[in-house]
Amino acid sequence: MILEAVKYMILGMGVVYLFLIMMVWVLNWQHKLLLKYFPESFQKPEEKTTSKREKLKKVAAITAALHHMKNS
Amino acid sequence: MILEAVKYMILGMGVVYLFLIMMVWVLNWQHKLLLKYFPESFQKPEEKTTSKREKLKKVAAITAALHHMKNS
Amino acid sequence: MILEAVKYMILGMGVVYLFLIMMVWVLNWQHKLLLKYFPESFQKPEEKTTSKREKLKKVAAITAALHHMKNS
Amino acid sequence: MKKRLLTFFLALSFFLIPLGVLATVNHMASNETHKEVQTENKSFGSLLLNFYKQTGIYAFLSPKEGVKNAKGDEISKFQQSFGRIIMIAICFVLFYLAIAKGFEPLLLIPIGFGGLLANIPLANIIGDGGFIGELFKAGIANELFPILIFMGVGAMTDFGPLLANPKTALLGAAAQFGIFGTLVGAVALSQFGIFDFSMQDAAAISIIGGADGPTTIFIASKLAPDLLGAMAVAAYSYMALVPVIQPPIMRALTSEEERKIRMTTRRQVSKLEKMMFPLTVLVLTILILPESSPLIGALTFGNFVRESGVVERLSKTLQNELINIVAIFLGLAVGSKLAAEYFLVPETLGILLLGLVAFSIGTAAGVIMGKIMNKMSKEPINPLIGAAGVSAVPMAARVANRVGMESDPTNVLLMHAMGPNVAGVIGSAVAAGVLLSIF
């Protein structure tokens, strides 16, 4: 039964490595492909729009308040 | 079988029209009733209280900040 | 059957009182224990960190806005 | 606007009543008209006729003997026609109470709407495969929904006021006399032939005196599932009516001097004490009354999640998303018991009556216990806070506060009343456990 367990160990580690090595390989290949065909996608990603909007709202509120204060 | 389908079509469109025509009729009748008995319900609905509160909080925070700044 | 109901009533009220009296007793005992061994836990509990953080953020935003305004 | 709203609902009922009258008239004549119709039409006409027979109008106008609902229970001809119209009107009344009067809208609106849907003829909404039927199976039949609500209640409740003056918990114990006193009363009245409740039904109904929605639903679905609808409606209605029901009883049982009693400051409560509290209560439950442990277990779980302070995410989820979702499902499912065939039965009147009695007895018992404690204890206790022992958190505590202020506007009893108020929740859960252990 130990022998069987050892076989399972070899099989298991083999599959895990196979899977992750293939993944590494595909990811590297994908990276090159993307660099070539979609170089613009490597731009710094902008911040998410929602939080941006919220910030804008906050800023607008503050600006309004300041404006109000100035005029008064 | 086509004839049957045509019958279903007439029945179906008939019921859909019946339903929506009755709805239109009831809505118009309801509108008149409400205009007569609840004219005040046609006021511009106020903004929802929660968002109002939040705004008030924000304004309070800003006012406090401004006040703080003025005094310093 | 009424007699039975009366018995249930006595049992029921008895258990309810037993339970809550024991609870009162344990809570009082616990209170003394905590006062003795954990006096510092009776400090005014601070406000929750999350809301604190949010407030800090808000204040930071306002301060930034004010700063911006001052300089401009 | 509220008065006018009432007028409007009355106007609406003018729309419903003629239909009802029509129904009753037709009800009588239906035996004759029936047979003629069936053979008359053919082809497109027969299609139209078949369709007409599937309309609600036909179902209201032509009730039939021996019809069964989606769950296989029989519906009498009255329940099929006028009965359903009455129930629809009752649901509209529930909406009116929820919206214009602010009576527990979070539950009365889903319950009322569930009631509307349950009274739709021919549609299989409350049966197997119908969506409310599925919700019922998913959470009422196995008591999951009231338990989840109780978790949310636990996560929303601050037991601090009770910890600041633990002995006020005894007021919450006294108020449970509403439950057991009513049990005796209901059994006695059944003995005298006025009602016809079994001991088990009587026990279930009495729990309404506990003034706690989830506990009522939990007990009803265990001990008397057929009475669930009326019991839930009674429980939530009376909880909403606390400001109307309680003050007269409170004033009758106390003197002006007693109502003016000022209570001394409460002791400080530590964070650790709050954190230990749910565990303490649960351990007591395990030792004394395991039958209560589903209810008290859920309550203390929610409270422990709240007070542990390290799982804010879960605490917020219990207090918001989860309780809201469950409240919608629970309300609709409970509403399914407002179907005419379940609600328009003689027992309902008894339930509404006994529920009111239970509520009143509970209030009185709490106040009297307050008077006794005031005399026995060194520190003064205002007996008004005893009325808060029925639960109905936080309404009952507010009522105690307000009645106290009538006598002395500077005497703030609110936090003192919150102690018995939250103790009442535990008390009812214990009482529920006793009932479950007996039946």
Place this chain on the structure above:
Amino acid sequence: MKKRLLTFFLALSFFLIPLGVLATVNHMASNETHKEVQTENKSFGSLLLNFYKQTGIYAFLSPKEGVKNAKGDEISKFQQSFGRIIMIAICFVLFYLAIAKGFEPLLLIPIGFGGLLANIPLANIIGDGGFIGELFKAGIANELFPILIFMGVGAMTDFGPLLANPKTALLGAAAQFGIFGTLVGAVALSQFGIFDFSMQDAAAISIIGGADGPTTIFIASKLAPDLLGAMAVAAYSYMALVPVIQPPIMRALTSEEERKIRMTTRRQVSKLEKMMFPLTVLVLTILILPESSPLIGALTFGNFVRESGVVERLSKTLQNELINIVAIFLGLAVGSKLAAEYFLVPETLGILLLGLVAFSIGTAAGVIMGKIMNKMSKEPINPLIGAAGVSAVPMAARVANRVGMESDPTNVLLMHAMGPNVAGVIGSAVAAGVLLSIF
């Protein structure tokens, strides 16, 4: 970036196609190679071999006769190999449409992913015990999920524009001709032997013309569960394609003058009116068409929770947490019907075709009804808003607005088009009820 994204997906398909070719080749040769392999290996080799037989590669390359899926339905050799690869590619196309084109991503992404998972060989994801299978049982088989989505839709929909001009509801009625016209067409084509749909299947498919996702899923799971996947994909795709499908039809049926018609101001709508609206619609449903009450009941419940104004908590829950959670579950579960064995059948083509026809007929009927109403009514009505009667809220209303602006950039039709748009939702639910009452 979008064009390049397309290129990339094409590149990806180069990755998939060779595998497909391999599959077909192997498919033919599989009968011989098979037997040799089985006896050759032992010990560790046999372990490896056994493992290889559990890989997806083996399953794609060596399809077998008589294989059944997790639900006990047979899968042909084509469906096991090339078929699955085609379906995986189709799911990628759905992702492309959802992400790059913005086509109903909230449903197409979960549906597409559910489709991917459903086409994984050997994994029992869509069967009993598999997680998508469990989701399917929990909410599609009993129709709970589409109903809950409809509650959310009700809570999100403002029926104000309809109340401001109720008679535009008739445009929403006309557009349902898309459903019933297609029914006749489908039956006719089946009669002529072009398709092979039963009357019931034809009825189910026609509902795609209602342009309403949950209604389509509801009807499909009742009348034609086997066609659910294709119907859902068709419905959501065409709803997303509204800006492409509708404008040519609208331009063809209207003159430049008609498209320039300005509509007069709409009447004021009171808060009370909005609150009464869901109840009114529900009462009408009860009277006329109880079969529609699950759908309309859910819609009006959500809307009543919204407009009652006293249960903001529940309204927000319906509009956010609940609908989001259900959308995820519904999408994945519907996606399970994109398994090759269910989707790659001759019927799918018919469904896609008839769905498109239904959509177009509905649009045309709405516009024509608009022309008729414009002539009959005192107030001018722009026939373009008739196209919005198909539902597809709010996309169709926006399209009507935009087409109108092409002729007169200062003519804002949006709010006028919202009336028929939301009426179309009710209209489709009524039509669905009629279909359910017939079959």
Place this chain on the structure above:
Amino acid sequence: MKKRLLTFFLALSFFLIPLGVLATVNHMASNETHKEVQTENKSFGSLLLNFYKQTGIYAFLSPKEGVKNAKGDEISKFQQSFGRIIMIAICFVLFYLAIAKGFEPLLLIPIGFGGLLANIPLANIIGDGGFIGELFKAGIANELFPILIFMGVGAMTDFGPLLANPKTALLGAAAQFGIFGTLVGAVALSQFGIFDFSMQDAAAISIIGGADGPTTIFIASKLAPDLLGAMAVAAYSYMALVPVIQPPIMRALTSEEERKIRMTTRRQVSKLEKMMFPLTVLVLTILILPESSPLIGALTFGNFVRESGVVERLSKTLQNELINIVAIFLGLAVGSKLAAEYFLVPETLGILLLGLVAFSIGTAAGVIMGKIMNKMSKEPINPLIGAAGVSAVPMAARVANRVGMESDPTNVLLMHAMGPNVAGVIGSAVAAGVLLSIF
């Protein structure tokens, strides 16, 4: 305060231990006292006695032969009395760890509370109709809850660090040796008679080395449902203990110079790359290991929803409401396996031991692989980041960073360690798939 908290819990245990002693004493004497009591009382006395027999005190003090729990499994006399008290104490320890030590409170608090409730005598909480029993049926028996948690994990995980340096994924592969090495060890020890685990049990237990909660629960409920409680407790405890378990191993296996190695900058990651990543992983899973597809499918679904960028609503729902609700349900349900009759069995000790071994082996294997890769690769690799390959995101990565800073305070390894860390999650899911394909 933390030390004092410990003191307090000790004080509390003084409250529990006497009861335990009492239990054992009574345990011995119970045979005699029993019969006398039963005949003595009558009427109200007998009611009291009956009630006493339903208290927890009685159940603890008078365990009986042949008692079965709510699920029909037998409970020994020891498990009924002292066993339950031990389990309750263990649950208190879990709370202490969660609150005072911050050990995975989001799961240990619900699990601990579930454990408390599961050890209440007489209450049918974990059986059919009990609320935890219902939660168990709803999501553990069919594996839905761990899958939904995994969706949330996917939606919360940023795979960017892995994409920035894909080859670090091999460290995540090496760490899975913790699983398979322990499998061999467990089988060997069973062979030598030290443990008594079947091959299947051994495989299930080994998965604890994967350092991933949902994966452990998923595998346990498939391969060894009886061991679920102990396995879950072991997995979450060791994940929480990562900062204690890993550093000594890491220091023992690396030289000072190796720990000082600075890693070069990582390559840029495009948004499109992140979006493709979950699809790529899923396609690989389909091709190589369909058995892993429930776990990896859920993970990649969550991640795709996150990275697609067009369904923010769904992404937030997966990361918040859904995962929170499921965490509560999952925790309570898993806690039900902490009932004395399931937990206080000889196997538990073996599980706790083997789990610790698996964790340690995994850590060591990751570090050694790091040393190998550092020698083989052109770019320098700090072997410490190999320890992060066990998963336990993000704790293990932080530990790697901290140990590195001990040697060189300016060397920030965090983002480099996140690569193997998230790869470890995928690696464990693959390993789980292998185990499922074998057994």
